[in-house]
Amino acid sequence: MFNAYENDTSANEPKYIETTTPEGKVNFYSMTLEDLKAFLKGKGKEQFRAQQIFKWVYEQRVTDVEKMSNLSKSFRQEIPDILSFDLPPVLKHLKSIDGTQKFLFDVKGGNSVEAVLIPSDDRLTLCISSEVGCNMACKFCFTGKQKLKRRLTTEEIVGQFMQVHDRLEPGQRISNIVFMGMGEPLDNPEAVFKSIEVLHSPWGMMLSRRKITVSTSGLVPQIKLVADAKVRLAVSLNGSNDEIRSRVMPINKKYPLKQLLDACREYTRVTKDRITFEYVLLKGVTDQMEHAREVVQLLKGIPSKINIIPFNEHPGSGYERPSDEQIEKFHTELIKLGAHVLLRRTMGRDIYAACGQLTTVKDRPETMDISNSKIGGTNERHFGSGQPRL
Template structure:
């Protein structure tokens, strides 16, 4: 009996395909290497074939079974009926004046997500989304204005990476994504099964082969799931944004359930397990989190937490109710934290003119301008290149 005949008779496919119909094919990008080995072995095929296929797809970017010549002709014919290489289509591609690129992806049923490529001198970082919408409702985040519609599947997460890298390859400049951060739409740890499955593919030598030191998972503080970041041995970033429970609960409702003491205790546990410092992301909101006494309280709060502080000036979006502090206020906050001995980085705002900066991502169906005039900012200019597809 062939693989396709057995599948049509209702024999199971990998666990994450439990919602698939009997005639539905499996998306290759949902497979880890052990998944594909088990899939093939179940039907009497050699496990090593999985490594061959992974090499074709991730190393050589061949997704046509007819071109995988070290597979038998019969196996190639059977697999074509069982496995698809579908990637999320790009609806729009915007390029900022600072080189940041934003991709709007179609993820079925009228839903869309955004992912962002952030260039710097020594790296090219992809910020991926993990959900359509978000249940965390952080007040400074545009994604948080949307209720969660759906958690992305592992293939939709891996697919963002593959589409963007393919796009870079087509430029012919030899640029490769060097880092990936789970800081786009959604709370990654609210979709931990699919996020860490995608990380396994992205890290695996048979997959994308990206070092775990180049992978960062950001969380708003979903404490029961944070141990998984340590288990995966990837970097942890925490969206902190408050020096007290009162302030943090005001801007991040999750703090009412998981207060600062518990969150920081979990951060210490992560450090003990990994030896890696945590990145504390701190958004400066005018009059709310940006004053000198706030800087002092923040450094005091984190004095015994092995971390570095990432200062992020608020990025505007419609209906936020918050304002971006002046450049002078931002610099004063930065200087005060450094003077107090904190390891701190003032994050350069990237992609703000195309709503691609931290806290600005959303779906195509939410009212938001496509571009913003930032001619009076340090970034300067408003020339935005836009590409619509399909």
């Protein structure tokens, strides 16, 4: 019942194994409420105890079982032998000049992942990782240079949220989560969607499904799972035609634009939600005016908004960030064409916490000089011709 992925050195793909500690305990954060009910029933305990424990841990943030006063003394003595409340340790915590925070988590076996807390005027968004490395090999992404080592478990995903939550200042609350960190979320669907259930649950962290976004590079068959989970969908487009997209995103060779956009249309039909299309501006590759026109034609008839993301540099990328003038020109062209468009503010770039910069490869840089760019230095959000904000 309680499973996770682990790297199998005898095969190309990670395999599924049971998630338990060496002592045979099950990690509490790996379970939904129904999982815990079934687990306790198997131990001969009343199922309502699951709700009591969930309330202590998620609402009260109490993991010391001796403080769980509505549980019997004998049951409190048993809990440490069957349940673990361990969270992935924070190895490093960096803060950007713009308020963005990056956390490096230890996920055992010499592996680590990064998560990013992004502040804005009306929300506090946590960007969560789902894998150590990534198999998608997107050319503009630092994570893409780090081959997949293993997929994260449910408790490691939920654990990122809880560790950051526990470090918030008084009065702060994580309002949104986006699965846009390291890894392809739809390449690890069981753990990702199970973690969403935990974080959404009224017995868990009570996050609205509409405040949860799952991003994909284009795993077409799994897009249905996002609709089934009733959460938001973001798609990394990053190419205005198949030739360009296949060059920068190898997944397009398997699932070309027609298949991807057909799946997107079906998502909007079923959910009645808009899709966010992420579009990275690469100098001389995706930032020309003809590309803007092609993008608008591609997305015609799909309820959506376009997030323009100026490329965020990292060592060995082979790509450059367009000039601020070219970024503004591209943005203006999309608006003129009637697109609902947002020029995303670049956050955390100075600590390698911006979109496409997350990695845990050896000798990764920790800081960079961003004084040469104005784009991303303001808190403005730019929307197209009279379109409503989402």
